[in-house]
Amino acid sequence: MSTPIAFLKGHGTENDFVIIPDPENALDLSPAAVASLCDRRAGIGGDGVLHVVRSAAHPEARAMAGEAEWFMDYRNGDGSVAEMCGNGVRVFARYLQHAGHVAEGDLAIATRGGAKQVHLAKNGDVTVGMGRARLPEGNVTVAVGERTWPARNVNMGNPHAVAFVADLAHAGDLYSAPPVSPSTAYPDGVNVEFVVDRGPRHVAMRVHERGSGETRSCGTGACAVAVAAARRDGTDPAVTGTPATYTVDVPGGRLVITERPDGEIEMTGPAVIVAEGVIDADWRARTLG
Numbered sequence: 369m370s371t372p373i374a375f376l377k378g379h380g381t382e383n384d385f386v387i388i389p390d391p392e393n394a395l396d397l398s399p400a401a402v403a404s405l406c407d408r409r410a411g412i413g414g415d416g417v418l419h420v421v422r423s424a425a426h427p428e429a430r431a432m433a434g435e436a437e438w439f440m441d442y443r444n445g446d447g448s449v450a451e452m453c454g455n456g457v458r459v460f461a462r463y464l465q466h467a468g469h470v471a472e473g474d475l476a477i478a479t480r481g482g483a484k485q486v487h488l489a490k491n492g493d494v495t496v497g498m499g500r501a502r503l504p505e506g507n508v509t510v511a512v513g514e515r516t517w518p519a520r521n522v523n524m525g526n527p528h529a530v531a532f533v534a535d536l537a538h539a540g541d542l543y544s545a546p547p548v549s550p551s552t553a554y555p556d557g558v559n560v561e562f563v564v565d566r567g568p569r570h571v572a573m574r575v576h577e578r579g580s581g582e583t584r585s586c587g588t589g590a591c592a593v594a595v596a597a598a599r600r601d602g603t604d605p606a607v608t609g610t611p612a613t614y615t616v617d618v619p620g621g622r623l624v625i626t627e628r629p630d631g632e633i634e635m636t637g638p639a640v641i642v643a644e645g646v647i648d649a650d651w652r653a654r655t656l657g
Contacts, residue, residue, distance in 0.1 A: 382620025454587020
């Protein structure tokens with residue numbers, strides 16, 4: 369227990385993360401440990417943990433080691449495992465640059481949603497290739513109190529229900545997950561986005577992230593929103609043959625999402641490292657075990 373554990377804190381459009389560098393996958397980050405680290409009063413505080421591991425050292429990523437040296441072992445704030453986190457990938461890439469592992473330009477990062485292509489720009493923005501959206505068939509409904517809305521089922525490597533509303537206040541407090549029906553549509557839970565229009569190809573959203581509650585931003589959610597908006601607006605790039613770019617305002621800032629005619633989606637936005645330090649050994653012994 370005497371070995372210190374380093375950590376950093378970072379955010380992408382105020383979707384914030386505790387970053388734990390662990391190249392050889394030597395740490396056992398249990399769900400309880402992750403939840404303790406993410407506790408905003410008794411821990412470091414964050415929407416999730418970015419566990420930084422070499423792909424070759426992690427059983428879930430070894431098959432991607434030839435394509436991507438680093439694996440983003442992402443955990444939600446409640447300790448549960450997540451397939452993908454778009455803002456997290458940008459912050460993960462910024463950490464790799466901060467630590468001297470990579471330079472400006474292109475790299476690949478392994479995730480449970482596959483290897484993601486990333487570009488670190490000179491202006492500080494990070495662009496992530498988010499892959500293609502899947503649009504499962506079937507009607508989905510989201511409810512808050514007595515209000516209900518039809519929602520678009522969009523999968524970005526993780527599940528989303530996108531509802532267009534008249535006022536973002538209609539989403540309520542988003543402390544708990546809004547009911548979504550049918551329940552069989554999302555057997556492992558779902559991220560729920562509430563969306564309003566701000567102008568041509570410009571929307572704003574609030575989100576309840578599965579396992580974290582309302583967050584200031586959600587990268588995969590912003591992509592899901594852009595895809596749902598393009599289908600609603602008749603600007604599906606696969607049909608028009610022209611890329612569709614949407615500006616998506618989130619409570620923590622702004623993201624730009626582009627879907628190409630081949631279905632590939634790119635997300636661009638900021639990523640910031642704000643602090644680094646060492647976890648106190650006594651707190652670690654008492655809390656993390």
